[in-house]
Amino acid sequence: MQLPVGSYKVRPSPFGGQKMPEMRAADRQTSAVLIEREGSFFVYEPSLGLIGSGETAEVAYQKFQAARRNLMADVERAGLTMEREGSSKPGLAAELGIFIAKACIVMVLIVAIGAIGAVKVIQSAQGAAVAIGNALGSGKTISMVDVVHKSGEVAHDLQSLSDDNKKALLSNIGIVSRELTPYVEAWRNPPDNPTK
Numbered sequence: 001m002q003l004p005v006g007s008y009k010v011r012p013s014p015f016g017g018q019k020m021p022e023m024r025a026a027d028r029q030t031s032a033v034l035i036e037r038e039g040s041f042f043v044y045e046p047s048l049g050l051i052g053s054g055e056t057a058e059v060a061y062q063k064f065q066a067a068r069r070n071l072m073a074d075v076e077r078a079g080l081t082m083e084r085e086g087s088s089k090p091g092l093a094a095e096l097g098i099f100i101a102k103a104c105i106v107m108v109l110i111v112a113i114g115a116i117g118a119v120k121v122i123q124s125a126q127g128a129a130v131a132i133g134n135a136l137g138s139g140k141t142i143s144m145v146d147v148v149h150k151s152g153e154v155a156h157d158l159q160s161l162s163d164d165n166k167k168a169l170l171s172n173i174g175i176v177s178r179e180l181t182p183y184v185e186a187w188r189n190p191p192d193n194p195t196k
Contacts, residue, residue, distance in 0.1 A: 031045060031046070031047055032044060032045040032050075032064060033045070033046070034057060034060070034061075036057075039055070040053055040054070040055060040060075041054055041055070041056060041057045041059070041060040042060055043057075043061050043063070043064035044064075045064070045068070048071060050064060050068055050071060051064065051067070052064025052065070052067055
């Protein structure tokens with residue numbers, strides 16, 4: 001019996017013997033391994049768990065093919081299908097279609113999230129505009145008396161803080177002051193021609 005037609009390359013098997021001649025992907029019908037051990041030959045396909053043995057490679061291959069045909073007949077009788085190795089890979093058109101579908105889903109999500117964010121920003125801006133309009137639009141001007149009253153409220157709030165909150169506030173004011181000092185100094189004493 002002849003092996004299937006194809007472009008072959010024989011490689012050593014880690015189990016001893018030789019690997020079944022490999023075929024190009026387009027011609028591949030099996031990924032069986034040919035093993036010779038103590039004068040007997042074994043044809044084994046790991047992906048299906050099939051094995052055929054004989055005194056010659058041809059006999060082993062014939063038995064392997066018979067076992068494979070029986071397996072395929074049982075699979076068909078059970079109403080199942082088995083994809084051949086390499087046939088489960090989608091083609092370029094299928095991969096491109098999947099990519100485009102995923103890209104569309106991502107774009108829809110980005111637009112939806114952006115729309116929600118835009119609505120929230122618009123609502124915040126409208127709320128601020130209403131508050132400013134209420135403060136200024138009612139014909140009421142802000143006077144020094146209003147500033148004095150507001151500063152009195154702030155002073156009252158500061159006096160009612162607990163000791164821990166007062167310490168935390170002083171610490172935060174100190175940190176902010178230290179961080180802003182170089183900028184205030186640069187504002188007060190700008191360097192001479194810093195860009196030249």
